[in-house]
Amino acid sequence: MQKTLLHTIDIPADLRKLDPSQLPQVAQELRDFIIHAVATKEGHLGASLGVAELTIALHYVFNTPVDLVVWDVGHQAYGHKILTGRREVFETNRSLNGISGFPKMDESEYDTFGTGHSSTSISAALGMAIASQLTGDIKKQHVAVIGDASIASGMAMEALNHAGITNTNLLVILNDNAIGIDPSVGALKQYFSKVTLDGAPETDNIFEALNFEYSGPIDGHDLDVLISEMSRLKNIKGPKLLHVITKKGKGLRQAEEDQVKYHAPGKFDAKTGEVYPKSTEVLPPKFQDIFGKTIVELASQNDKIIGITPAMPTGSSLKYMMEAFPERAFDVGIAEQHAVTFAAGLATQGFQVFCNIYSTFLQRAYDQVIHDVCLQKLPVIFCLDRAGIVGEDGATHHGIFDIAYLRCIPNLIIFAPRNAIELRNILFTAQQGLDTPIAIRYPRGRGEIKDWIKPFKSIKIGKGIQLKSGKTIAILTVGTMALNAQKAIASIKKTTNQDTIGLYDIRFIKPMDEVLLSEILKKYQVIITIEDGVVSGGFGSAILEFAAKFHFKNTFEILGIPDSFPQHGTVEELYHLTGISEEKIKETILKYLK
Structure with missing residues (x-):
């Protein structure tokens, strides 16, 4: 392969030797590298493409790894990994014994905090900033990069609330692209949508109200503006927030136009961007689709059925119900705690509520499962997608703890279907009116039964x-x-x-x-x-x-x-x-x- 500027960058110190006029070329080469790598190896695409310039600006302005940068979730950290010594091994990304698809502390000193679940970055970066205060390291910079979907989460709001009363050297970068995996939802999303590159919203600025020095919004694809503003903010004391507008999938037309599909598109043609056609072989359905299509069938017969997902309508296949019965299906955003207690509130009024949460994410709402659902014996139907080993997403995403952490809770039924028909029948059974909550755990991927749409049969509770x-x-x-x-x-x-x-x-x-x-x-x-x-x-x-x-x-x-x-x-x-x-x-x- 012909040598490029990117191939001269082994660590961020090499990047900082370049003239600013060379950085747009680095951004283009970085995007090309990510596109070609993901096209053949699969992985998360759109998020990393959208932050190419932002990633370069961060490592150009800040003295990483001395200065600390925390990436929220980590879907967008491919460019960061490539610029921090892992370009030559990036082909092992998400493979057994290879590098992780997410930031991981024991993988690199540039990965300052392990991430995989959302909305942790501000809390972690604030902890680091407080630590620097306590040790007298007043020059160290602390940066949290968080998306507009993640910042709406309760944990992120808690961290902003705390940070606002400190005098820490903390910079929060809000990467505003109006989408997480699926489009962002909620009142904060509507607030951000009023913010354009022409100026701030007419209403009071929510971040200034929280005692943050607010800057922006600025174009997240303009390196000169990014570098200038980050350099200015380095010299301002106290908590700051830089609002950056980016486009997820930037640089690949299909990824820009279909941001949900190209979040993690599978294998595709790196030149044309077209996802390779699926096999014409008729495959057994994914378990998530069995859930999604069955709940629509049940909801058409039972107007008391409600569907809830915390920001995973596509991944959970609740999208089918959201299309068929939009008034009875809710994407509540990245808010697992709210999802569970919201379901509990609906259950008190006689609704049969299917609360679909990935197994690994239900961990984030453990208190609500105990206190708001099981203690009160409210018949919420938890559908735990991605239970068990999930594969390449790794340690942060394996749904391997749910049996152990749910089994000790009173008033809770736990069921694991061995195939598609069993899943279909337990969904039918659950909505018939149980007097106690139930957790139904099923894996990522496909089963082996193709002919799965059979007449419903009730399953006797507690029968092997x-x-x-x-x-x-x-x-x-x-x-x-x-x-x-x-x-x-x-x-x-x-x-x-x-x-x-x-x-x-x-x-x-x-x-x-x-x-x-x-x-x-x-x-x-x-x-x-x-x-x-x-x-x-x-x-x-x-x-x-x-x-x-x-x-x-x-x-x-x-x-x-x-x-x-x-x-x-x-x-x-x-x-x-x-x-x-x-x-x-x-x-x-x-x-x-x-």
Whole structure:
């Protein structure tokens, strides 16, 4: 490849040696690099394209890594990674043993704070700024880069409220592009929409009211203006906010025109920008689409059904209900706590509320689940998308804790469907009028059933099922882990001709089918449990608690996620590493057969 200016930049100090007139060329080369990398390796595209100039200006004006820059969420940090020593290894982005798709403290000294969930940057940067005050390091700069969708979150507002009464050397850069993953929503979005490059809104400035020195809005793609204004703000004491207007997907026409699709478009043609056509093969549906299409079908028959998502209408497929019944489907923005208590309020008035939140993001509303829903026994229906291992997004996004953190809460049903039909039927069952809340956890990606639209059948709460009878070893699974177990058992039968292994889908993690469990523990000596969640406090632990309570003396083996944070890689690779792949399950079973 022909040498470019970008290839002379190994660290930001190299960038700062360039003349300002050379920086637009760096921005173009940076965009080209990101486009070509993501086109072949997949990943997050639009957000990083939109902040190319902003990224360059930050590292040009501030003395990173001495000065500290915190990126919110981190979808937009590809350019930052490329300029901070990871250009040559960027092809390993989001791959097993490669660099992370998000900022990560142990990866680089330039990654000052690990991110993956939104709205943490201002709190973290304020903590760093206070620390500098306490140590007398008054020259150090602290910058939080946050989007207009993230700044509307409660945590970001809490941090702004606190920062405004400090005299810290804190600069908040509001990257205003009117979109997160889906278009931004809410009154703050409407407020920002009044702000144009021609001037501030006619109403009082919300940030000045919070004691921030407000600057902007300015063009986030004009390097001269960015550098000039950042340089000026470096010399102003106290908290500052720079309002920057950018366009997500800047530099790739399709990414500018379809910002939702090109947030993470998959593989595409780097020259034309066109996403490669999907296979013509008819594939089983994604679990998120099973949810999205089923809830529309149910809502057409039940006018008490409400759908809620915190900023994930496309990712959760609640978009289908938002299109069909816009008055009964709500995107509340990046506000998981509000989403849960909003659902609770609706439930008090007799509505059947489906609150769809990614498993990893429900962690952010744990108190609301306990205090506002379960304590009051309000029948909110939690649909936990992306439960279990999610793959390349890595440690911040794996939904591996929900079984453990939900299982200890009273008044809560927990169900894990093993396939599309089970998911469809539990959604039907839940809206028939449960008298207690329920959490339905299902994975990212597709199942294996193509013909999934069947007549609805009610599922009896707390009832597990036998998938295969056996004699000596019983495999107990929840959710889609049944499929890995079935394949392992079939492989063992084929290679050893042994058919002594029983398989049971427990389905309900809470309440468990104690009658079925008693029968299993009386019949089989060896019990192997399999879950796509953490072993500590998870499904297997629940089985051991049951066995201890009733004095069973079986041999137990618990398969699941060990006591560590799985990193990024394909789902299959991570299943293998954590011992729950078909091959690893087979190895465990054979150990006991021998």
